[in-house]
Amino acid sequence: MAIKLEIPTALRPFAGKQSSLDLEAATVGEALKSLTNTYSDLRKHLYTDDGRIRSFVNIYVNDEDIRYLEKENTPIKDGDTISIVPSIAGGR
Amino acid sequence: MPIITGTPAASETGRTLSKEEIARYSRHLIMPEVGMEGQLKLARAQVLMIGAGGLGAPLGLYLAAAGVGRLGIVDFDVVDFTNLQRQITFSTSDVGRPKIQAAKERLAGLNPGIRIDTYETRLTSDNALELFRDYDIIVDGTDNFPTRYLVNDACVLLGKPNVYGSIFRFEGQATVFNYPAGPCYRCLYPEPPPPGLVPSCAEGGVLGVLPGIVGAIQAMETIKLILKTGEPLAGRLLLFDALAMRFRELRLRKNPACPICGEHRTIDKLIDYEEFCGIRGEEAAPVTNGIPEITPRELKTRLDRGDDLYILDVREPHEYQICNLHGNLIPLGQLPNRVNELDSSREIVAHCRSGKRSADAVEFLRKAGFQKVWNLKGGILAWSDEVDPSVPKY
Numbered sequence: 001m002a003i004k005l006e007i008p009t010a011l012r013p014f015a016g017k018q019s020s021l022d023l024e025a026a027t028v029g030e031a032l033k034s035l036t037n038t039y040s041d042l043r044k045h046l047y048t049d050d051g052r053i054r055s056f057v058n059i060y061v062n063d064e065d066i067r068y069l070e071k072e073n074t075p076i077k078d079g080d081t082i083s084i085v086p087s088i089a090g091g092r
Numbered sequence: 093m094p095i096i097t098g099t100p101a102a103s104e105t106g107r108t109l110s111k112e113e114i115a116r117y118s119r120h121l122i123m124p125e126v127g128m129e130g131q132l133k134l135a136r137a138q139v140l141m142i143g144a145g146g147l148g149a150p151l152g153l154y155l156a157a158a159g160v161g162r163l164g165i166v167d168f169d170v171v172d173f174t175n176l177q178r179q180i181t182f183s184t185s186d187v188g189r190p191k192i193q194a195a196k197e198r199l200a201g202l203n204p205g206i207r208i209d210t211y212e213t214r215l216t217s218d219n220a221l222e223l224f225r226d227y228d229i230i231v232d233g234t235d236n237f238p239t240r241y242l243v244n245d246a247c248v249l250l251g252k253p254n255v256y257g258s259i260f261r262f263e264g265q266a267t268v269f270n271y272p273a274g275p276c277y278r279c280l281y282p283e284p285p286p287p288g289l290v291p292s293c294a295e296g297g298v299l300g301v302l303p304g305i306v307g308a309i310q311a312m313e314t315i316k317l318i319l320k321t322g323e324p325l326a327g328r329l330l331l332f333d334a335l336a337m338r339f340r341e342l343r344l345r346k347n348p349a350c351p352i353c354g355e356h357r358t359i360d361k362l363i364d365y366e367e368f369c370g371i372r373g374e375e376a377a378p379v380t381n382g383i384p385e386i387t388p389r390e391l392k393t394r395l396d397r398g399d400d401l402y403i404l405d406v407r408e409p410h411e412y413q414i415c416n417l418h419g420n421l422i423p424l425g426q427l428p429n430r431v432n433e434l435d436s437s438r439e440i441v442a443h444c445r446s447g448k449r450s451a452d453a454v455e456f457l458r459k460a461g462f463q464k465v466w467n468l469k470g471g472i473l474a475w476s477d478e479v480d481p482s483v484p485k486y
Contacts, residue, residue, distance in 0.1 A: 009263040009333075010296075013425070019336065045289065055283040063342045085331065085342065087281040088260040090298060092145030092169075092179075092235040 003076050005031055006083040014041040028059060029072030031082055046084070056087040107135055113205060117159055130319045131159060137318040140164040140227035142215055142243055144191040146303030147233030147257050147310060149181040154311035156199040160318070162207045163199065164227055167191045168214045174486070178300035215239055217362035220246040229317055231255040231310055237284035238365035244269060244277035245362055248352045253326075255313050257306040261296055264306035264332040267344055268313050270353065271326040279347040279354075280329065287371045302334050383451045384458075386441055386466040388478040402435065404442040406453045415484045417443065417475060424449045427456060436462045443468035443475075445486070 005021045012019060016039060025031035032053075036043040048054055059066045060083040066074045076082065109117070109131060120126040120134075137160050141148050144167040155163055171179070171186045171194055186194040192210035199208055211223060215234075224230055224246050232243045232254055240258070247254040253271035257264065269276045309330065316322045329342045352359040386394075394401060405412060405419035412421050422430050424444070434440065440462065442450040447470045454467040468475065476483040 009261045019333075054285070056281050056285040058280070060342050063340075065343065065345060067347075068345055083331075083340075083342070085265075085329070087237070087285060088258045088263065088265060089237045089240055089284075090235055090259040090296070091143055091147045091233045091257065091303070092175075 001026055001076050001078045001080070003031060003078070003080045003082060005035060006081060008084055008086055010086055010088065011042060011045055011084060014045060015039045025076060027072065028061060028066050028074045028076060028082060031076065032059070032072070045086075058085045059083070060085060107132055109135070113159070116203075116205075120158070125321050126319060130321070133318050133320075134159045134315070135161040137229070138162040138164070138227045139229045139231060139314055139318075140166065140224060141231045141233060142166050142239065143233035143235065144179075144181065144195045145169070145175070145233060145235060146178045146259065146298065146300075147307035148195070149179045150304050150307035151231055151233055151311045151314075152181055152195055152199050153202065154308060155314060156203045156206055156208075158311075158315055159203065160206060160314075162209065162227075164209045164211065164223070165192050165195055166211045166213065166215050166223065167195075168212055178298065178303050180304065215242060217242060217365065220362060221250065224250050224252060227252070229253050229255060229314055231257075231314055233257060233307065233310065238369045238371065240277060241284065241368060242362065242365045245352055245359060248276050249360075249362070253317055255310045255317070257310040259298055259302050259306050262299055262302060262334040264302055264309075264334070266306055266309045266313070266325060266330045266332070267328060268317070268324050268326040271317065271324060273353070274326045275344050275346040276350060276353045278352055279350045280344060282347070282350075284369045287369065299334060302332075305334070306332065383454050384466050385447075385469040387469050388475045391441055391468060391475075392479045400438060402438045402440045404434070404440050404450075404453065405444070406442055406450050407444050411445065411486075414486050415472060417472065417483070419443065424453055427453055431457070431460055434462070436464075438464070440465040441468055442466070443471050445471045446473050447471040 002024055005023060007015045007019055023031060023034050025034055046057055061074055061076060061080055117131050120131050121128060139155055139160050141151055144165050169191050171182045171189055171191055173187055181195050181198050190212055192212050196208050196210050220242055230247050230252055234240055244254060247270050254269040256269050257266045313325050316324055327344050329344045331340045348354050403417055403419035405421045406424040408423050442453045444450040451467045454465050457465045473485050476485050
C-alpha cells in the first residue's frame with residue numbers, strides 16, 4: 001500500500017531532514033521498520049532497547065492512535081497517512 | 093419618576109460593569125456569543141497561568157485584555173535578553189527583573205480592572221494543590237516535562253481543566269486536558285522521554301512567533317471554557333506546523349489504563365516528578381560525571397603558553413557563525429563518520445555551547461580509544477564568563 005509518513009520536527013535531523021516520506025507497507029509496523037532501515041539513527045528515538053515503541057512517541061494512522069487500533073499490526077490502506085507524534089515540552 | 097439611563101446589568105453575584113468597562117469590552121458585548129452575560133462570566137473567572145514565558149506572554153496579554161477577573165501567574169525566572177525575541181510581555185528595560193513583576197506591571201497597565209496575583213516560586217508537588225485550589229482553569233505554559241506531569245496530575249486530582257500548549261522549533265501542540273473528566277496528559281503520553289533525547293527550546297531554538305500562535309490558541313480555549321461556548325479543544329490534539337503553515341487534528345482518547353484518570357487509579361497524590369522524569373539533580377548542570385574536563389581558565393593558560401592543543405568544536409555550522417574559539421568544526425552527529433580526521437596522538441579539547449554535547453563527544457572519543465581528550469567545562473558560555481567576555485553568549 002502506498003502511504004505517506006509524517007516526520008515531526010524533532011526527528012527530522014535523523015530522517016534526512018525530510019518532513020514526510022512516501023513508502024509502501026501493509027501495516028504500521030512494516031512502515032516503521034522500512035523507515036528505520038533507511039534511517040537507522042531514528043531507531044533509538046522510536047524504539048526501546050527491547051524493541052517496543054517508546055511511550056513518549058505516539059503513532060497515528062490518519063487521526064487515530066494505533067494504541068486504540070491494532071498497535072503495530074494495524075493494517076494500512078492506500079492513501080493513509082501515518083504520523084509520528086513525539087512528546088514536546090517547550091513553552092518559554 | 094426617576095429616569096433610569098443605562099442600568100448596569102447585574103449578575104448573580106451582584107457584579108456589574110461600569111460605563112468605562114462597557115466601553116472597554118464593547119466588541120465582546122455586541123456579540124451574542126459573549127454579551128453582557130459572557131463578559132460577567134469572564135469577570136468572575138479565575139485563571140492560573142503556569143509560566144510567564146513564550147506561551148505565557150500572549151496568554152497573559154489576551155486574558156487580561158479580555159477582562160478575566162483574576163489572573164494568577166506562577167514563575168520564578170528573571171527576564172533576560174534571549175527572552176525578548178518572543179516573550180512580548182517584556183520590554184528591554186525589564187531585563188534583569190523578575191518575570192512576574194514585569195508581567196504584572198504590563199498586564200495591570202493593559203487592564204487595571206482585573207486582579208493579578210503573582211507567585212514567585214517554582215511549582216512543586218508541595219505547593220501545586222494549594223495554588224491550584226482557588227482557580228477554575230489552569231493553563232500550562234511551562235517548558236519542561238516534570239512540571240507538565242505535575243500540572244496534569246494536580247489538575248486531575250482537583251478536577252480542573254488544563255489548557256495545554258507546547259512548542260518545539262517550528263511545531264506546536266495544543267489541547268484541553270481533563271475537561272470534563274476527559275483524557276489527560278498521561279493518556280496522551282504515559283511517560284516522558286529520557287533526559288537528553290529531546291532538546292529543550294534553549295538547546296533546540298524556537299521561532300519567536302510560534303509561542304505567540306500557540307499561546308493565543310490557549311487563550312482562546314480558556315475564554316471559550318469560561319464562556320461555555322463553542323467546541324472546546326478537548327479530546328483532540330491540535331498539531332501546528334509553522335513551516336508548512338498547516339494545522340492538523342488527531343483524536344485524543346481517554347486511556348482506560350491511565351494511572352491517574354483511568355478506571356484503576358494508582359496515583360492518588362502528587363509524586364516526585366524530577367525522579368519520574370529521570371532527571372534528579374541533572375537539570376541545571378549538564379551530565380559530565382566521569383568525563384575528563386578542563387576549565388576555561390586552564391585552557392587559556394595552556395594556550396597562552398603555547399601547548400599543542402587541538403580544539404574540537406562539535407556544534408553545528410550555523411552556531412560556528414555566531415561565535416567560535418577558532419576550533420575545528422566537526423558537528424557531534426558527524427563525529428562517528430569523521431573520527432579519522434582526528435589525530436589521537438595530539439591532545440584534544442572538545443567544546444560546544446554549554447559543555448553537554450562535547451561531553452558526549454569526549455565519551456565517544458574515549459571509547460574509540462582516544463586517551464588525551466578533554467571536555468571544556470561549561471563550553472563557550474563559560475569561556476565568555478571566565479576568559480573572554482567579548483565572545484557573545486547565545
